[in-house]
Amino acid sequence: MKTRAAVAFAPGQPLKIVELDLEGPKKGEVLVKITHTALCHTDAFTLSGDDPEGVFPAVLGHEGAGIVVEVGEGVTSVKPGDHVIPLYTAECGECLFCKSGKTNLCVAVRATQGKGVMPDGTTRFSYNGEPVYHYMGCSTFAEHTVVAEVSLAKVNPEANPEHTCLLGCGVTTGIGAVHNTAKVAEGDSVAVFGLGAIGLAVIQGARQAKAGRIIAIDTNPDKFALAKEMGATDCVNPKDFDKPVQQVVVEMTGWGVDHSFECIGNVEVMRAALECAHRGWGQSVIIGVAGAGKEISTRPFQLVTGRKWMGTAFGGVKGRSQLPGMVEDAMRGDIRLAPFVTHTLPLDRINEAFDLMHEGKSIRAVIHY
Numbered sequence: 001m002k003t004r005a006a007v008a009f010a011p012g013q014p015l016k017i018v019e020l021d022l023e024g025p026k027k028g029e030v031l032v033k034i035t036h037t038a039l040c041h042t043d044a045f046t047l048s049g050d051d052p053e054g055v056f057p058a059v060l061g062h063e064g065a066g067i068v069v070e071v072g073e074g075v076t077s078v079k080p081g082d083h084v085i086p087l088y089t090a091e092c093g094e095c096l097f098c099k100s101g102k103t104n105l106c107v108a109v110r111a112t113q114g115k116g117v118m119p120d121g122t123t124r125f126s127y128n129g130e131p132v133y134h135y136m137g138c139s140t141f142a143e144h145t146v147v148a149e150v151s152l153a154k155v156n157p158e159a160n161p162e163h164t165c166l167l168g169c170g171v172t173t174g175i176g177a178v179h180n181t182a183k184v185a186e187g188d189s190v191a192v193f194g195l196g197a198i199g200l201a202v203i204q205g206a207r208q209a210k211a212g213r214i215i216a217i218d219t220n221p222d223k224f225a226l227a228k229e230m231g232a233t234d235c236v237n238p239k240d241f242d243k244p245v246q247q248v249v250v251e252m253t254g255w256g257v258d259h260s261f262e263c264i265g266n267v268e269v270m271r272a273a274l275e276c277a278h279r280g281w282g283q284s285v286i287i288g289v290a291g292a293g294k295e296i297s298t299r300p301f302q303l304v305t306g307r308k309w310m311g312t313a314f315g316g317v318k319g320r321s322q323l324p325g326m327v328e329d330a331m332r333g334d335i336r337l338a339p340f341v342t343h344t345l346p347l348d349r350i351n352e353a354f355d356l357m358h359e360g361k362s363i364r365a366v367i368h369y
C-alpha cells in the first residue's frame with residue numbers, strides 16, 4: 001500500500017512529506033494506522049545526526065497512538081480495530097530480561113530495532129524502490145506503520161489518542177522514573193533538571209508520590225509556570241546565579257536532595273544533578289540522552305560518600321503489561337496529559353513542530369493525520 005509519511009532523508013535536514021510504499025505485516029508483525037503522534041526530543045536528537053544508531057533515510061517518531069488495521073501470521077494479542085500504543089521498549093515476556101523481573105529492557109527485537117529494520121532484517125517502508133528505515137521499532141511519523149506484535153500495548157478504545165500518545169514515551173518515562181527507578185517516597189525531596197515533557201512528568205510523578213520539596217530547574221524561565229502548576233515547590237534558573245547550580249540546590253536544602261533527575265541530555269548537567277544529591281543516600285537518575293562521544297564524570301568521592309548514579313529507559317515501565325493501566329489512570333485524571341499538549345498540527349506542518357521544540361515554545365506538539 002501507499003502511505004503518507006514525514007521522512008528524514010538526511011541528518012540535519014527538515015523532514016519531507018512523501019508517499020511511501022509500505023509492505024504488509026509479516027509473521028509476528030502488525031499494520032497500524034497512526035492517528036496521533038507527538039515529537040519527543042529524542043526524535044530531534046536522532047535527526048541532528050548525534051545518535052550513533054541513527055540511520056537515514058528513516059521514518060522517525062516513537063510517541064504515537066493508533067488503530068490496528070491488519071495482523072501478520074501468528075499474531076494473537078491484537079486484532080483489527082484494537083487501539084494501540086507502539087512501544088520502543090518491547091515486552092516479549094520470554095527473554096532473559098523480561099523473565100528476570102528486574103528490568104523492562106526486553107531484547108526480543110532490540111538488535112534489529114537499533115539498525116532500523118524489522119526482526120527479519122528488512123524494512124517495510126520504501127521510496128522509489130529503495131529501503132526507508134524504521135525508527136525505535138515505531139516510526140509514528142507515518143500514517144501507517146508496521147511494528148512487531150511485542151511492541152504494541154493494547155489500550156482502552158475510549159481513551160483520547162491526542163493525549164494518550166504522550167504515554168508512548170515522555171509522560172510514561174518521567175512518571176515511571178519516579179516510581180520504578182528512584183522509588184520516591186512520601187516527604188522525599190526532589191530536584192528536576194530540564195522542564196520539558198519528561199521533567200514535567202517527573203514533577204507529576206513526584207507529586208503522586210507525595211514528595212516534599214520539588215525543585216524545578218531550567219534555563220528557560222517560561223517553563224516555570226507549568227512546572228508550578230504540576231507541583232513544583234521551587235523554581236531555579238541556573239543563569240540567575242554566579243555559582244554552580246549543584247551548590248545552589250545544596251544550599252537550598254542543607255545537604256542536597258534525596259532524588260535528582262536529569263531530563264535534558266547534557267553531561268555537565270548530569271554531573272550537577274549527581275552532585276546535588278544528599279550526602280550518604282541521595283540518588284540521581286539520568287533520563288536525558290547525550291550525543292555520540294559524550295561521557296559523564298564526577299569525583300569518585302561523590303559516590304564514596306554515598307550518592308548513587310542511576311539511569312532509566314521508558315521509566316522502567318513494561319509497556320504491554322503496564323501501559324494499559326496508565327491509560328486508565330489518565331482517563332480517571334490520575335495522570336494529567338492535557339497540559340502537556342501545547343500545540344496540535346497536521347502532518348504537513350511537522351517541521352514547524354520541530355522549530356517550536358528548538359525555540360523552547362512547546363512542551364509537546366501533537367501531529368494528527
Ligand code: NAD
Binds near residue numbers: 040045173315360
Ligand atoms: P525538551 O527539549 O522538551 O526539554 C528539555 C528542557 O531542558 C527544556 O525546557 C530546556 O530549556 C531545558 N534545558 C536545556 N539545557 C538546560 C540546562 N543547561 N540547564 C537547565 N535546563 C536546560 O526535551 P524532552 O522531550 O523533555 O526530553 C528530555 C530529554 O530526555 C532528552 O534528552 C530526551 O532525548 C530524553 N528522553 C529520554 C528517555 C528515556 O527513556 N531515557 C525518554 C524520553 C526522552
Ligand code: AHE
Binds near residue numbers: 052054
Ligand atoms: N540510540 C542511542 C540511545 C538513545 C536512547 O538512550 N534511547 C532511550 C530512549 S529515548 C526515548 O525518547 C532508551 O530507552 N534507550 C534504551 C534502548 O534500549 O534504546 C545510542 O546512544 O545509541
Ligand code: ZN
Binds near residue numbers: 063169
Ligand atoms: Zn521519546
